[in-house]
Amino acid sequence: MVAAVRVHKTGGPEVLTFEDVAIPAPGQGQIKIKTHAAGINFIDCYFRNGSYPAPHMPFIAGNESAGEVIAVGPGVTDLKVGDRVAYVGPLGGYAAERLVPADRAVKLPDNISYEQAAGMMLKGTTVQYLVNRTFKVGKGTIVLMHAAAGGVGLILCQWANHLGATVIGTVGSKEKAALAKANGCHHTILYRDEDFVAKVKEITSGKLCDVVYDGIGKDTFPASLDCLRPLGYFVSFGSASGQIAAFNINLLQAKGSLFATRPTLNHYAAKRDDLMAMSADLFKVVGSGAVKIPVNQKYPLKDAAKSHKDLEGRGTTGSSILVP
Numbered sequence: 001m002v003a004a005v006r007v008h009k010t011g012g013p014e015v016l017t018f019e020d021v022a023i024p025a026p027g028q029g030q031i032k033i034k035t036h037a038a039g040i041n042f043i044d045c046y047f048r049n050g051s052y053p054a055p056h057m058p059f060i061a062g063n064e065s066a067g068e069v070i071a072v073g074p075g076v077t078d079l080k081v082g083d084r085v086a087y088v089g090p091l092g093g094y095a096a097e098r099l100v101p102a103d104r105a106v107k108l109p110d111n112i113s114y115e116q117a118a119g120m121m122l123k124g125t126t127v128q129y130l131v132n133r134t135f136k137v138g139k140g141t142i143v144l145m146h147a148a149a150g151g152v153g154l155i156l157c158q159w160a161n162h163l164g165a166t167v168i169g170t171v172g173s174k175e176k177a178a179l180a181k182a183n184g185c186h187h188t189i190l191y192r193d194e195d196f197v198a199k200v201k202e203i204t205s206g207k208l209c210d211v212v213y214d215g216i217g218k219d220t221f222p223a224s225l226d227c228l229r230p231l232g233y234f235v236s237f238g239s240a241s242g243q244i245a246a247f248n249i250n251l252l253q254a255k256g257s258l259f260a261t262r263p264t265l266n267h268y269a270a271k272r273d274d275l276m277a278m279s280a281d282l283f284k285v286v287g288s289g290a291v292k293i294p295v296n297q298k299y300p301l302k303d304a305a306k307s308h309k310d311l312e313g314r315g316t317t318g319s320s321i322l323v324p
């Protein structure tokens with residue numbers, strides 16, 4: 001039996017229960033991992049509260065972790081016991097051990113620690129596709145990143161800056177503004193106190209942004225559209241404040257023939273080749289020091305409920321991890 005955090009009924013952070021579970025031997029194409037660190041992500045809250053349906057009940061929470069391979073199932077040829085790996089994958093990450101499909105696991109380079117890996121696999125591969133594929137950020141691109149001091153936020157600000165963009169970030173406090181600035185953000189806006197559309201107009205001298213990355217959802221829509229120049233890209237990649245309600249597509253024409261997309265990592269990394277290429281790119285920017293992974297909150301596994309309260313209460317910055 002190993003320690004795990006399970007959800008028996010959906011609800012608030014209190015439904016995360018710390019208990020012992022049995023993890024069977026790996027089946028066809030699976031590996032068993034001894035978890036060294038598990039990443040905490042907003043998607044874990046969506047599954048916990050039922051906004052994303054879990055495939056079965058009860059379920060072990062968590063969608064990413066990093067650890068050591070302790071057993072391999074039949075048919076696994078490219079991983080062996082003792083390999084250091086990380087993955088973004090099916091539910092089950094908040095546990096001292098777990099099974100993962102081997103084709104979702106990626107070997108970690110020696111210069112990436114387990115804690116860094118747990119703080120970045122999901123968020124970092126997300127940023128990789130957001131800035132390279134959903135919209136190609138490059139020299140001179142003007143980017144607006146909401147929640148710039150968050151987990152995805154700090155990684156995206158650094159990466160977009162590294163690619164030559166001017167990065168504008170919205171943040172919930174002065175402390176978060178200072179942190180975002182120390183991590184690649186050129187301009188910050190305190191969007192709880194200031195009108196962020198007016199501030200974007202002022203900062204860009206009326207040019208507005210080429211792309212808005214919006215993981216907030218309900219509270220920043222449709223104002224985010226007013227931050228875009230004609231033919232700009234609205235990238236709605238999350239809904240920390242709740243989902244955007246249905247809207248008339250003519251709004252995109254009225255706001256300047258805008259493009260809008262609602263991407264998710266599962267699709268961008270669905271093919272093993274894409275997962276490997278995205279991970280390699282992430283390891284390269286982190287390995288070179290161009291992008292740092294601030295793991296600013298570390299909790300014991302038994303405190304998973306507190307970690308969700310902190311994340312949903314806007315009390316965290318950068319990445320958060322659980323340690324068994």
Ligand SMILES: NC(=O)c1ccc[n+]([C@@H]2O[C@H](COP(=O)([O-])OP(=O)(O)OC[C@H]3O[C@@H](n4cnc5c(N)ncnc54)[C@H](OP(=O)(O)O)[C@@H]3O)[C@@H](O)[C@H]2O)c1
Pocket residue numbers: 040041042043122123126147148149150151152153170171172173176215216219237238239240241242263264265266311312313314315316317318
């Ligand atoms: N589509 C994908 O592939 C993908 C992958 C990973 C993550 N995501 C999305 O990316 C977003 C960020 O994820 P994360 O794990 O890195 O979280 P995070 O940004 O570390 O935390 C969320 C932040 O959102 C801001 N926020 C604004 N309104 C909020 C509200 N009503 N409730 C809670 N937070 C609010 C807070 O920052 P301030 O205090 O600065 O406002 C908070 O710290 C989420 O929407 C997540 O679903 C999407």
